[in-house]
Amino acid sequence: MARQITASKPPAPAVRSRQMNGAQTLVESLRREGVEVLFGHPGGASLPIYDALYDAQDIHHILVRHEQVAAHAAVGYARASGRVGVCTATSGPGATNLITGLTDAMMDSVPVVAITGQVPRPVIGNDAFQEADVTGITMPITKYNTLVMRAVDIPNAVRAAFHLAGTGRPGPVLVDIPRDVSQELCEPDFDEEPALPGYRPVLDGNPSQIAEAAEALSAAERPIVYAGGGILSSGATPELTALADRTGIPVALTLMGKGAMDETHPRCLGMLGMHGSAFANWAINRADVILAVGVRFDDRVTGRLKDFAPHARFIHIDIDPAEIGKNKPAHIPIVGDAKRVLAALVPLVRAPKIEAWWKQIEEWREKYPFRYRQRDGRISHQYVCDLLNRLTGGQAIVATDVGQHQMWMAQWYKCREPRTFISSGGLGAMGFGFPAALGAKFARPDKQVLALVGDGGFQMTMQDLITAVEHRLSLPIFILNNGALGMVRQWQSFFYRGRFSSSILRNPDFAKLGDAYGARGIRVERPEEVEGALRTALATEGVPCVVDILCDPEENCLPMIPSGQSVAEMILDD
């Protein structure tokens, strides 16, 4: 602001210097990073930070009821917006409650900054009250972490944290601040550039490798693109779509890549992998040239590595050199940012002659589309997912939990744009879905956001319904209630002779629970009630709506390539 215009405020104490305490320095640093929202829960070691936040009108702190929710919400916020998500917790138990969420962010390469309080410097290492070695614990689950030992170092630590979290291969960064550092007075310099000589992500691909890739694709008979989460972090959707449009090459997406391309585009084959479409899996396995971009050859995609696309030459584009050749050797490796590399590659590719290839793919697509049965009187999970897709036009932001419902939604929800499918992919952390939707709603209040969860996973983080109520979020939560830890039940039915050990759930009445929290609760027991309930929930404004949908308790999620096997062993029907 150019000048002060308010006269009514009491005069500020005469400014002796630019002195402030560590907590105020932190808040100012966050402001300079453009932070508008952070999710957290206070405690002794972070009290000075909360005191400083009390004065920060422009930074909105969302009090969650469990720190796990803070971390998942930060992930949801980041994935919906492309900005860095921020969460905060106190020392000891507060910080350890963040662990699952940070691990999720690490596995799925999500930019998150976590600020934790630590016990005061003089007692660090003495097993002080609520002390945990948080930088030690989080070393393998963060891209970087740091214990700040002087208030004056806070601006630098925060700048480095946001830079590291949000650039290159994104990931979580944790900044641990002892309570007395938050209280220490200092004269911060906010303009100092952090020196990170060991951190230099490569963005531009090697031109001769790109030319070689273009040649391989132009000459291919059965090419396919295998695209994933890296397209979304890079913002490379236009380039990927241009490649498909220009060359006609089919595109298969990973779970993390959903939304990287409009899934209703005729060239898009949707999701591949363990629960992907049969046609996408057949196609990649018969391909002669595979352009893998922003993917990490996860075992849920490849199955048994030696049988994965055995005849193909692999072109692999990734910003992280360690991903290239990690699981499968790359014939043409290209280190760089997906957007830049694809932009350079697309004009060089001549449309290959692939009419016969497409004929084959269309045959597969016709022969084995996703399908489901409607058993008498039972509500089909897939029907609910299909309906949500149709009612939203694939244009809502969907956050899922982990399990069968997650896979059904991945199969039936056709994303139209990037950053609309938010799911715990690499870690597969139950309890993720609802908090991630909460975070996404704060990032995109203008957008329809919904959570699709299982009856098992929802119970891991549902206490934060009150947070959604408190903030009057228009947030429908659909529970595909099969009275079971469905995915576990499915494995037991396929691989453990139907011995359902600890996978059948006794559940609370979720609709009443919603009511108790002050949300809207709807219970759906019959197929003919489903559509009305979904419409009501999607239209509910100013309050979350819990829709408990009693679904077929015996349905299995298919197709399925059993763990560690190959496309030849795919289970199509049960």
Next chain:
Amino acid sequence: MTDLQHAATISVLVQNAPGVLVRVAGLIRRRGVNIHSLSVGPTEDPSISRMTIVVDTAPERTEQFAKQLRKLVEVLRATSLDSTPAVDRELALIKVNVTPGTRLEIMEIANVFRASVVDLTDKTMTLEVTGRGEKVDAFVTLLTKYGIREMARTGQVTLVRGSQNT
């Protein structure tokens, strides 16, 4: 060492900052690989340390280790040295039992290995030897029969030969 399936050497330049050693060691540990030896010391630039790590891992995994190490923010450079001509050295201090009868014999062995006597009492002799790991191993083997009371080895340090940087 001789009993390793494969000893791969990785040389790592790191910023001299707290916690770096734990990050490097943790990265290797979580992959279930044993660190055979690790030596850390300053370089020509006091803000930078060099770690020479010998890990017990298959050759095709060594480059993957180096790549993962390069992802650590404090790591400036990580080189897998397996196919590169390099000089390796290790230093060992070995305290053996001596008697008036064995003293000369041991000193002769020490001479052959260009080891030096750094401490001597009427019951013990402490020898210092440097060289490649195999040489140190051979020296130790020869001394075994006199009774080795204590030994300390530094772990390997390595530099690439010629003008190329390690």
